[in-house]
Amino acid sequence: MLQDFEFVGLLGAITFTIPIVTLLIAWFLRPKKPNPAKQETYESGMQTIGDTWVRFKVQYYIYALIFVVFDIEAVFLFPFAVALNQLPLYTLMWVIIFILLLFDGLLYAWRKGALHWS
């Protein structure tokens, strides 16, 4: 098992250096003329109005939350998928209940309007 990750480690080490090398090359090649006007935050050519503050929209958080739940569901479904042929047929019923319970949560969110992007 550990041997399988050898290649991942090697590729990771090499890939890690690619952005660094790229940035270094660019640092040598490009002009450096800082100027206050250039460094202002971009707001379609105007002066920025107000702080960089975005209003809290519950929607984003709910999407992330539902995603966490389905991600964990997938974590449990993968071993089931791999072991499917070793399992007696009636265990499928339990997995269906598992999926339906989580789907139930999604339906609740749908009906209560939590999935509606205002």
Place this chain on the structure above:
Amino acid sequence: MSFDPSQFPFMEIAFWVMTVLALGGGIGVVASKNLFHSALFLIVSLFGVSGYYVLLSAGFLAVVQVMVYAGAIAVLILFAIMFSRRPMEKVSQANHQWWLALLMAVLLFAVLVGIVGLVDWPTDGGPEPAAAATTVQQLGVAFLGSYLIPFMVVSILLSVALIGAIMLAREKLEAEEMN
């Protein structure tokens, strides 16, 4: 000096790299003055833990750790931080009770080290882990066999968490619908 490549301490190097990631990340979470950076250090620390799982031949756990923690829960934490803070806001990490916190931390550390020292850790490495291809399969069989009840409880837990979160968020949602 003879150089024998098969004795090259790969495992040790990997172990120390993961330790730096895990512990360094942990220290960064606590010591960083910027909340966003703390969250990023947490992600680094989670990667370190995932590396430990790889070293222990638990490939499935390692990948699940990255997928669930660094991929989903970290995003959740980052969302919460990004919505509630201005960028570059500096947070002081000390208050006037820091001596009490230090005392409790040292005590906790002493207790944990004592417990770890009392255990008789086997030094022969233990039984060989099962062949890689069958580990996940054994997990699957266990989930729907001897560990069926925890499996179903997990699904109930998840759906309760989801429904609970939606219920809590409903007031905010309705307030936004008004606007």
Place this chain on the structure above:
Amino acid sequence: MQVIIDFLVSLNIPYVTEGVARFIVLLVFAGVVAVAAPAGLIILTWLERKIIARIQDRLGPNRAGPFGWLQAFADMIKMFTKEDITPANADRASYNIAPGLAVFSSIMVFAVIPFAPGFAGTYMNVGLLYIIAIGGLGSIAILMAGWSSNNKYSLLGAFRAVAMLLTYEVPMVMALVIVAIATGSMSLVAVTEAQGSMWYVVSMPLVFLIFFLSGVAEVGRSPFDLIEAESEIIAGFHTEYSGIKFGLFMIAEYVHMFALSFFAAVLFFGGWQIPFINVATLPFPIGSILGFLSLIVKVFFFVFVMMWLRGTLPRFRIDQLLDFGWKFLVPLTLVLLIASAFVVRLFSPGSSTGIPVAPGPLSGLGTAGEIIALLITNLVIAVLTMVMVASAARRSRNQALRAVSGVEPMPAGQPGK
């Protein structure tokens, strides 16, 4: 690859044992992969501009070199020499790390892809999960970029981008679970080998469609490209990036697109398998080269399809996208999952070693029966879904009609009375 390792060992160079030879071969392979992935960018950008141009009835770049081949190099030189304008009050560390992280996560997924029979970098048995895990890092990179730019629009763009990424990751993951169900393993090498009898696109077309759609949304290509829609949110989360850092984001996007094509080819179109030829049994250079070529052909087919989609379809709005993802794709994929699990279990051959399990009731019909059953299941679910969606659409259209104009809508199937 074992062949090359054995050859190196047989040369009897001092200190080169099996382990060392393996390390060297893997290192060279990793180097090739790490360089080829962004180098594919050069081909992809040229292809994209030419294909989109032809779809739009114009020529595309044809000045820099013959047929515009050197255009990508010109762009690269331009990116390297542009001044790097960092906004004031930007969070320097995150600002600089974000593009690197995006590129890192895009290239790392190539670690598990089997390029040819015997030429997979790693045979890890959690390959499918690895893809999802590394892909998830991309969302972190986007959030870092949006936040550290200290710009309202970057932040908003980053949130919208991540919301869309999270939404479409669920159907993609579920489609991968279905592939794991059909194969009995999470290793991509096993998936490729299991398609020796029949490619999964033939037995599970609907699953392939869902996977490809979700994948295109994940990459952020048209028609799902509201992340970079210039008319809407300026340039989204990479508004404040200039020069090579912006270039790195572009590299990350194109490499991600390349990776998605590889996955579609490996998971559903048989990877290095060639129909009617058993590539794995051919002798070393011929089998591997043929397999690799067949994989490349399939990959560039998918690349072409993605560019075709970009040139043809208008883009979706964010609320249409999110509704489509959560309210249509996720329930559909869950239903498909249950149905596929049923079918595969019914046809399973059982096992007498390990855990003794009786074969499934229909196992007498063999793999051909399984393939046909899966195909029928996919088609039935597709037809049922379309009927349900059509009737729901008609209902909502009639409702709207009644509400707006008070006119009683015509019953279906009676045109122009």
